[in-house]
Amino acid sequence: MNKRKLYGAGKAVHWATLDVLFGKFFSIISLVIIGRIIGPEGFGLVALAGFFFNLSGILISSGMNVALVNKFDRDELDYSTTFYFSISVALILYSITFFLSPYIASYYDEENLELVLKILGLNTVIAVLALIPRTKYHINMNYMPLTLITMISGVTSLSLSLVAAYNGMAYWSIIVLHISNEIVSVILINVVHPWYPKHKFSLSRFRSLYSFSFGILMSSVLNVVYINIFTVIIGKYYTFKDLGQFNQANSIANTPVGIFHLVLQKVTLPALSNAKRINGGSLVIVKDSYRYIKFVLLPVVFMISLISKHLVLFVMGPEWHEAGIYLSKLIICVSPIPIIFLNKNLFITNNRTSLIFKVDFLIKCITVLFLFIVIDHGIDYVVMIIGVSNFASMLVYVSCTVSISTKIFKFQIIKVAMYSLLSMVLIFSMN
DSSP states (O other): OOHHHHHTHHHHHHHHHHHHHHHHHHHHHHHHHHHHHHOHHHHHHHHHHHHHHHHHHHHHHTTHHHHHHHOTTOOHHHHHHHHHHHHHHHHHHHHHHHHHHHHHHHHTTOTHHHHHHHHHTHHHHHHHTTHHHHHHHHHTTOOHHHHHHHHHHHHHHHHHHHHHHHTTOTTHHHHHHHHHHHHHHHHHHHHHSOOOOOSOOOHHHHHHHHHHHHHHHHHHHHHHHHHHHHHHHHHHHSOHHHHHHHHHHHHHHHHHHHHHHHHHHHHHHHHHHHHTTSTTHHHHHHHHHHHHIIIIIHHHHHHHHHHHHHHHHHHHOGGGHHHHHHHHHHHHHTTTHHHHHHHHHHHHHTTOHHHHHHHHHHHHHHHHHHHHHHGGGOHHHHHHHHHHHHHHHHHHHHHHGGGTOHHHHHHHHHHHHHHHHHHHHHHHHTO
16 A cells, blocks of 8 residues: 555645635734734734743643544543533633733733733633544544635635724734634634533543653643743843834745745644554655655745845835844844754654653753843844754754664754765855
8 A cells, every 4th residue: 555645645645735725824914914004013012921921822722632633542532521620720810811911911010911911711621622623633634624714714814904003003903813813713713623522621631642742741841931931031032113123024035935944843743643554654754754854845945044134125114124133134043943852753753752841841941041041132132042952952953863763863863964065065155
């Protein structure tokens, strides 16, 4: 039997790519158009609030959705247990955020932040209602319905947010974008694939799923805190306008890279899980992923880096000039992320989740230490710290694959070492 047919990855890649492409397309179009209307300061305010809910989203699923994907004998009792746990955590976290919002707003000396936190926090609770149907689609590698839902919710939320922006609602238009997108997505996914818990919560099933997902949870929490700590620290040491410039550049940089990262993450996790049953199967998936990165992602990365300053000025206007400068470096700095997550999926499917947390913890702690050292020297230094951290993570993860497969290690190590050297020379030459 053809290996690719067995993995089911071929068709899934196309639909997963379309799903992510449409999602990122509507996101970037929304940010660009709204950015021209409301300016950098409004973006900085919402970006700061987003940190708390990115973290909440990770805690709510706690990696149990990944455990469901990896589990061969999953059943409705597993799904019901995961749902009850997730909805309980979501309500608890929202309650905590609701009562702490005045103090968070006071810390940043921004009274508008209190209401933003209270309203935007509803998204984390709403999202849980689609958690299990989405997970089932991922398990079956059936991304066509998710793609169509992404298109419809994207068009709807973009339309509503533009109406809000043109009616002078400023940063609230961004909140309208996020809330409406989540509501429409949840409604549609439950119409297309209705699901409700059929069993009570099972403590034994929870322990089984959580024992696998704990390492993923810790790594995910660490990753979210790490990604958003740049926003939190810049928001404290610099103005909301500076934060808006950085966050917009970071959002644009993560759009093309995020597309490839999400596609690989969605497709390779179930594909690698299936490939374990065939000798050399994982190597086939890794090689296919590298071809995808080499011929599609990297040309896009270097092209955007070269034209970023002129692109941002043309599309968003002169007030976003600093964002264009940051973007030229950030797009290269975040380019290792797809390879990092490809290797994380290798460890997940080989039941090595604890290693993921150990590697992430070590590298990110060192990165944050250097971040506090350079924060007073300007945002350009923050960007360079991001680059060094991502390339170091990529090299460490690839090196660790030697414990899984020497063939996979040998295939990757020379490629990533050469790319790291070339990229870091290019980033430092831009100063």
